[in-house]
Amino acid sequence: MVMKRFRYIFFAALLAMMWLGINVYADEYDGLDFDYGSVLVQLKPQITDAVSMCSDPFEELNISDARCIFGDDASSISLFSDKTEPIIYVLDLENPSRENVIDTIEKLKAMPNIEYAEPNYNVYEFSEPNDTYYQNGKQAVLDLIGAKKLWDFDIDCSDVAVGVMDSGIQTNHEDLIDNIWVNTRENVGDGIDNDGNGYIDDIYGWNCGDSNGDVSYVDEHGVHVAGIVSAATNNSKGVASIARNAKIASIKIFNSSKNTKLSYIIDGINYAKKNDINIINCSFGGTGWGSTSVSIVKSAIEAVPNMFFVIAAGNTTSFSEADNDKVAVYPSQFTKDLDCCKHDKQ
Structure with missing residues (x-):
């Protein structure tokens, strides 16, 4: 009787420990x-x-x-x-x-x-569909951030490559075609990694989701972002950009559903590192990350100290969600470079 009672207590305790262990993990990932x-x-x-x-x-x-x-x-x-x-x-x-x-x-x-x-x-685009043009006053945000003063210096950025980590770009777009980054060490369509960088046929950048060189856009977000960075400016058409003549390298991470995975972002950082692309624009983020379990992406970012990240902090207008000290938005929460948010014109 005593032995049966001992066994009952032992197995009850064992089950309790197992249940507690499962719930500890569940709480951590909840x-x-x-x-x-x-x-x-x-x-x-x-x-x-x-x-x-x-x-x-x-x-x-x-x-x-x-x-x-x-x-x-x-x-x-x-x-x-x-x-x-x-x-x-x-x-x-x-x-x-x-x-x-x-x-x-x-x-x-x-x-x-x-x-x-x-x-x-999981990571999501920070997007607001916007088909604006500077010449009719609908790109007023460029004035708000002081872009006109920058243009007065007439700085030529043609020797600068910017990685647009997004949904792909339109390489033959009339406002972008002259400013598309080209990997001249790679031969088009021969199925060979000519430059030995680990990526085959990466002519205009890399598609991290499909592991190929197809960077054609799946939605307008990537094209829009690329235009803000380096669309041909002062050419009487399209949009005006910030970094005149900078070369746009497409690092495609998003699908048509406007979401992606953290692994694609890390792969994209690795691609930029191997191709000397030292500026990356990241118009995306997420709040559903664990504050204690982001060590891997932090390691990747810290391994490229010469790379400059421009990262979105969110487009929300709700104060409770807009305060990044209250609601952490990753990866902007732990980068040391430049975080961008929606401008309220005030």
Whole structure:
């Protein structure tokens, strides 16, 4: 009788601990907005055993695919490697679900070669459809930010490349065509990585979602942003821009539904780094990220100290949502460069 009672108490306690453990994890991830089919991992620095992401421990986690999206692939690192930049992978799950994401992350955290394991957060465009023109007074925001004073200096930005991380661009647009960045080291359409940068046929930039060089736009947002950055100015048509003659490199991360994943953003930063594109415009963000689980994207940003980020802080007009000290908007919340918000004309 005593033994039965002991067993009952033991299993009751065990079930309670299991329930508490599950709820601790549930509380940690409650309210977060992330992809249910993938997770992000960052390997520990100075790996000494050339870890392969397809090794047995990862097979046990039912990982269907593993892709390096920042840094050098771990399989290429030698035993005595002194590389210190982060190595970041996106891991695709065979059985996508919220529970599998959380379970996989917790198991990855326990592995000795893993620095961080985090959700692959969803990210959204900050857009307001706007087909305005400066000459009829509908691009008044350029006056509000002092663009006219900048134009007086007649600064030529033709030697500057700006990565527009967005929904793609129209490379033959009459107001953009003269200011499109071109990777002259790559041959068009031969299916070969001619310049050895790890990206095949990346003539005008890179499509991070489809892993190809097709940067054609899926909605007008990317074209609109590119026009603000560097549309041909003072040509009696279209819009006026801020950085005259700057070259626009398209880093396409969005689909037609105007959403994307954090892994595509990290891949885009990696692409810009490898192609000496040192300014990136990011007109997107999200609030459903965990404040304690954004270490991976912070690592990627900190690994490119010479890169300047122009990031949207949101377009909302609601005070409770517009105050970024009250509602964190990522990734603008932890960047050190330039955050932009909607102008109220006051």
